[in-house]
Amino acid sequence: MNRIDNDLLSVQEARILVENAREAQKELAAFPQEKLDKVVGNMAEAAYKHARELAVMSHEETGFGKWQDKLVKNIFASDFLYKRIKDMKVVGIIGEDKENKTMDIGVPVGVIVALPPSTNPTSTTIYKALIAIKSGNAIVFSPHPKAKKTITKVLDILIQAAEESGLPSGAIGYLRTLAVDGTVALMNHKDTSLILITGVPKMVRAAYTSGKPTIYGGPGNGPAFIERSADIKKAVADIIVSRTFDNGIVSASEQSIVAEGCIADEVRQELRKNGAHFMSEQESVQLSKFFFRPDGSLNPEIVGKTALELARHSGICVPTDTLLLISEQKYVSSNNPYSREKLCPVLAFYVEKDWMNACEKCVELLINEGRGHTLVIHSKNENVIREFALKKPVSRVLVNTPASLGGIGATTNLFPALTLGSGTAGGGYTSDNVTPMNLINIRKVGYGVRQLEDITKGVDQLSIESTDDLKEVLEKLLELLK
Numbered sequence: 166m167n168r169i170d171n172d173l174l175s176v177q178e179a180r181i182l183v184e185n186a187r188e189a190q191k192e193l194a195a196f197p198q199e200k201l202d203k204v205v206g207n208m209a210e211a212a213y214k215h216a217r218e219l220a221v222m223s224h225e226e227t228g229f230g231k232w233q234d235k236l237v238k239n240i241f242a243s244d245f246l247y248k249r250i251k252d253m254k255v256v257g258i259i260g261e262d263k264e265n266k267t268m269d270i271g272v273p274v275g276v277i278v279a280l281p282p283s284t285n286p287t288s289t290t291i292y293k294a295l296i297a298i299k300s301g302n303a304i305v306f307s308p309h310p311k312a313k314k315t316i317t318k319v320l321d322i323l324i325q326a327a328e329e330s331g332l333p334s335g336a337i338g339y340l341r342t343l344a345v346d347g348t349v350a351l352m353n354h355k356d357t358s359l360i361l362i363t364g365v366p367k368m369v370r371a372a373y374t375s376g377k378p379t380i381y382g383g384p385g386n387g388p389a390f391i392e393r394s395a396d397i398k399k400a401v402a403d404i405i406v407s408r409t410f411d412n413g414i415v416s417a418s419e420q421s422i423v424a425e426g427c428i429a430d431e432v433r434q435e436l437r438k439n440g441a442h443f444m445s446e447q448e449s450v451q452l453s454k455f456f457f458r459p460d461g462s463l464n465p466e467i468v469g470k471t472a473l474e475l476a477r478h479s480g481i482c483v484p485t486d487t488l489l490l491i492s493e494q495k496y497v498s499s500n501n502p503y504s505r506e507k508l509c510p511v512l513a514f515y516v517e518k519d520w521m522n523a524c525e526k527c528v529e530l531l532i533n534e535g536r537g538h539t540l541v542i543h544s545k546n547e548n549v550i551r552e553f554a555l556k557k558p559v560s561r562v563l564v565n566t567p568a569s570l571g572g573i574g575a576t577t578n579l580f581p582a583l584t585l586g587s588g589t590a591g592g593g594y595t596s597d598n599v600t601p602m603n604l605i606n607i608r609k610v611g612y613g614v615r616q617l618e619d620i621t622k623g624v625d626q627l628s629i630e631s632t633d634d635l636k637e638v639l640e641k642l643l644e645l646l647k
């Protein structure tokens with residue numbers, strides 16, 4: 166088939182998929198929460214059963230990360246997520262205030278179009294499918310072309326399990342003929358209500374161009390601040406676990422370490438002792454040549470590779486037990502390759518004289534890239550932690566934990582999510598770890614409890630001749646409204 170035929174077929178297929186999804190969703194909209202939960206439970210169980218096979222397959226197909234860590238993510242996105250959502254009330258009456266006579270009704274948004282990334286193809290697909298069905302929505306996927314085989318496989322498993330437990334056919338679907346035109350047609354279809362997208366900058370732009378509400382996980386890789394009161398051994402261990410998890414692919418993972426001057430040598434020593442190689446200036450330049458493509462986009466050749474593979478690739482000589490490559494840096498700039506997201510086990514290392522300067526450096530790093538995403542602080546000083554949390558342009562401040570695992574809610578009690586909102590600061594509309602609650606509209610029900618006259622009662626007896634009078638009127642009004 167030539168390219169034009171392929172594009173046409175893909176667009177046609179997209180139209181049919183959304184129409185089928187629309188019909189299936191009409192049926193789904195009548196499902197009570199318990200019936201949706203039964204379907205979601207079966208989907209989670211099926212994904213969990215195939216977690217290992219899917220992890221190996223996704224690693225083999227994309228070459229990104231480690232299959233062992235992809236297995237952890239698959240278990241996280243199926244079993245762990247299911248346990249967290251199984252008792253959530255998302256559709257129907259989800260809240261009632263008997264005293265004030267108001268009620269909240271959860272209403273599915275309708276048809277969701279989802280794009281999973283090549284970096285986390287299985288776990289993100291499982292997660293998106295589970296939260297969509299939990300909230301009574303239909304979902305149509307456009308698989309990433311570099312992970313097509315794996316995403317198709319996991320969707321077949323999920324669809325079979327869901328339909329066996331009563332999900333109407335078409336409520337979960339996917340584009341078989343892959344093309345940008347078909348993906349754009351899915352997004353632009355009049356019956357598509359929401360787009361749920363992870364990664365792929367070009368597709369994020371297409372989603373926004375469609376004019377549809379779009380939830381996406383923006384660029385992350387924020388700083389990790391190690392404050393003087395921190396347990397340095399644990400902080401370093403956390404950073405290593407985090408930055409090497411799936412070879413640094415998770416967007417919440419650390420991109421730089423900012424250490425206070427008085428503990429910087431101890432931190433360096435601990436990092437070296439545990440497999441970090443501090444690169445010379447020349448090695449840093451040598452490695453950085455491979456970070457980006459000529460158009461400035463991230464080079465997939467370095468994404469999700471081990472530190473040893475990166476060193477070999479760029480001709481840097483390192484000990485065979487090297488886990489991390491670190492570059493000492495002073496300045497932050499969009500031209501500095503060490504200030505940008507890389508999704509591999511490379512870190513920049515900054516030293517600042519005190520926590521206030523460190524605070525500024527972290528803000529500078531986040532404003533350069535990763536605004537609205539995630540920051541981690543290692544400290545025992547509750548005042549510093551609170552000051553940090555109050556002042557940073559991020560949606561997640563993680564404390565004393567590996568950022569990649571804490572951000573997604575594995576080592577913290579944040580919601581278990583593989584789409585991490587960056588809020589308006591990151592150009593998105595939610596700052597949440599995306600949950601089924603982000604996939605519904607809330608219909609507000611309010612019973613009449615007062616007459617219009619009740620609001621103005623007593624006000625006409627007052628004449629407003631001074632600001633004091635005005636204040637009195639306003640106070641009276643507030644009193645009446647209580």
Ligand SMILES: CC(=O)SCCNC(=O)CCNC(=O)[C@H](O)C(C)(C)COP(=O)(O)OP(=O)(O)OC[C@H]1O[C@@H](n2cnc3c(N)ncnc32)[C@H](O)[C@@H]1OP(=O)(O)O
Pocket residue numbers: 280282283284285307308309310311343344345348363364365366367368382414415416417463464465468583584585
């Ligand atoms: C929770 C988390 O941690 S998820 C965070 C993961 N982070 C990211 O994904 C970061 C952003 N992603 C990227 O920069 C890139 O996707 C990389 C570097 C990871 C991989 O790059 P690549 O392997 O070159 O793949 P890329 O994603 O750019 O896609 C390749 C092509 O497929 C296209 N494509 C991607 N998805 C689709 C789709 N669903 N339908 C049609 N085309 C698609 C892209 O537009 C791109 O087209 P182009 O070659 O014409 O530019």
